Amino acid sequence: MIDYSGEFEQLSEAYRESGGDPQALRDDKNGLMLISGNSLLGKNEIPGLMIDTEQLKDGVKAHVRVKKNTRIENPVHLCFGVIPDEGVQRIIADFDIEDNASAAFLAHCSFPNAVKVQHIMKGVVNIGENARMKYNETHFHGKEGGVEVLPKMKINVGKGGAYISTFKLTKGAAGKVDLDYEAYLDDDALSEMYAKIYGKSNDDIRVKESIYLNGKASKGLAESRIVVSGNARAEVLGEVIGNGADSRGHVDCMEIVQGKNARASAVPRLEVVDDTAKLTHEAAIGSVDKRQMQTLMARGLSEEKAMDTIVQGLLR
Numbered sequence: 001m002i003d004y005s006g007e008f009e010q011l012s013e014a015y016r017e018s019g020g021d022p023q024a025l026r027d028d029k030n031g032l033m034l035i036s037g038n039s040l041l042g043k044n045e046i047p048g049l050m051i052d053t054e055q056l057k058d059g060v061k062a063h064v065r066v067k068k069n070t071r072i073e074n075p076v077h078l079c080f081g082v083i084p085d086e087g088v089q090r091i092i093a094d095f096d097i098e099d100n101a102s103a104a105f106l107a108h109c110s111f112p113n114a115v116k117v118q119h120i121m122k123g124v125v126n127i128g129e130n131a132r133m134k135y136n137e138t139h140f141h142g143k144e145g146g147v148e149v150l151p152k153m154k155i156n157v158g159k160g161g162a163y164i165s166t167f168k169l170t171k172g173a174a175g176k177v178d179l180d181y182e183a184y185l186d187d188d189a190l191s192e193m194y195a196k197i198y199g200k201s202n203d204d205i206r207v208k209e210s211i212y213l214n215g216k217a218s219k220g221l222a223e224s225r226i227v228v229s230g231n232a233r234a235e236v237l238g239e240v241i242g243n244g245a246d247s248r249g250h251v252d253c254m255e256i257v258q259g260k261n262a263r264a265s266a267v268p269r270l271e272v273v274d275d276t277a278k279l280t281h282e283a284a285i286g287s288v289d290k291r292q293m294q295t296l297m298a299r300g301l302s303e304e305k306a307m308d309t310i311v312q313g314l315l316r
Contacts, residue, residue: 007036011081014110014140017171024077031076035060037087048072049103059090059120064105068098068128075136076103080119081110085146088118099128099158107137114175115146122152127161127189135165141172145201148176155182157189159215166194167207170315174203174232181208187215187244195224196315199232199262208237213247213277220249224266227311229258239269242277251281256314258288258307 011034012022024030032044033051038059043051048070054061066072082089097103111117127133141147149169157163167179174197183191193209205228211220222238240249253266268281288310296306 007083008034008041010083010112011036011079011108011110014081014112015079015108017112017140020106020108020138025079030074031072032079033062033064033077034079035081035089035091037082037084037089046072048101049076056090056092058088059092061092063094063096065096066098066101066103068101070098070101070103072103075106078105078107079110080107080121082117082119083113085113085115086117089120091121091123093121093123095123095125095133097125097127097131097133097161100130101128102132104134105136107135109137109139109149111147112140112142112172114142115144117146118148118150120150123154125153125155125163127155127157127163129158130160131158132162133164135163137165137167139169139171141169141175143173145173145175145203147174148178149174150178152180153182155184155191157183157185157191159186160188161186162190164190164192166196168196168315170196170198170312173201174199174205176204178206179208182210182212183220184212185215185218185220185244187217189215189218190220192221193223195226195236197226197234198311198315199226199228199234201230201232203228203232205232205234207235209239211240211249213240213242213244213249215244216246218244218247221252222250223252225254225315226264227256227258227314228262228264229307231261233262234264236266237269238267238281239271240279241271241273242279243273245274245276247274247277249277249279251283253283255285256288256311257285
């Protein structure tokens with residue numbers, strides 16, 4: 001049972017402003033979990049998908065399970081948001097994608113009025129043999145920059161399994177972001193992690209993506225695209241540890257700095273334990289192409305709009 005209250009409508013509107021289709025949240029063919037603040041507004045389970053929730057004193061605990069041999073065709077929507085301008089949202093979210101199962105999740109995190117809001121998420125993902133999980137997380141923040149986003153996830157990928165995630169925050173002010181993801185891979189497993197963040201004003205961004213290639217022939221990619229302007233700061237650490245025989249890993253960091261006061265650092269870290277592992281990296285920090293800026297401004301765009309157009313294209 002879903003509470004289609006005012007809070008639901010406000011979260012739906014924030015989802016629309018972030019580029020999503022709010023009607024997908026009303027379609028009973030789609031799996032859904034909707035949490036506003038620290039209250040569960042509702043959930044929708046579909047065949048093969050189980051969502052168990054527990055109300056905590058200071059948050060919500062959720063266990064999402066995709067049953068063995070299940071293929072979920074439509075994305076499962078996970079909606080997290082805080083509507084007031086102040087508040088703390090604490091989510092403990094654990095996922096079990098059982099053997100030979102597959103599912104894609106769309107997580108919408110909306111804080112449209114935030115002045116002093118903290119979003120804390122901690123969880124464990126277990127992916128079974130030959131199972132697959134895609135997790136796309138899109139954030140929509142207000143203009144005040146009063147949000148702290150603190151996600152910490154541990155991902156275990158079984159033999160032949162795959163985990164692919166994207167963290168995207170390009171609308172509104174980022175505020176403070178401290179992302180910490182760790183993936184541990186078994187034989188023939190795959191993990192790809194993507195982070196796309198646009199920092200402005202006084203935003204403070206930290207991204208840490210770690211992939212442990214423990215299994216034979218396991219493969220991992222940690223890729224980040226970060227843009228900072230104004231007084232924003234960004235620190236990126238992408239690391240891959242090659243423990244497994246014939247494992248392959250790559251770290252790709254690109255950061256764009258616009259203005260004299262913005263700061264960015266990128267640290268790719270590679271560690272080869274098994275001598276048959278092959279790890280590579282590339283890191284680049286630069287500025288927006290001036291010729292692109294001049295071309296857009298010659299077509300009538302302001303400097304700010306031209307900058308935003310180029311950045312959104314990069315982060316797309």
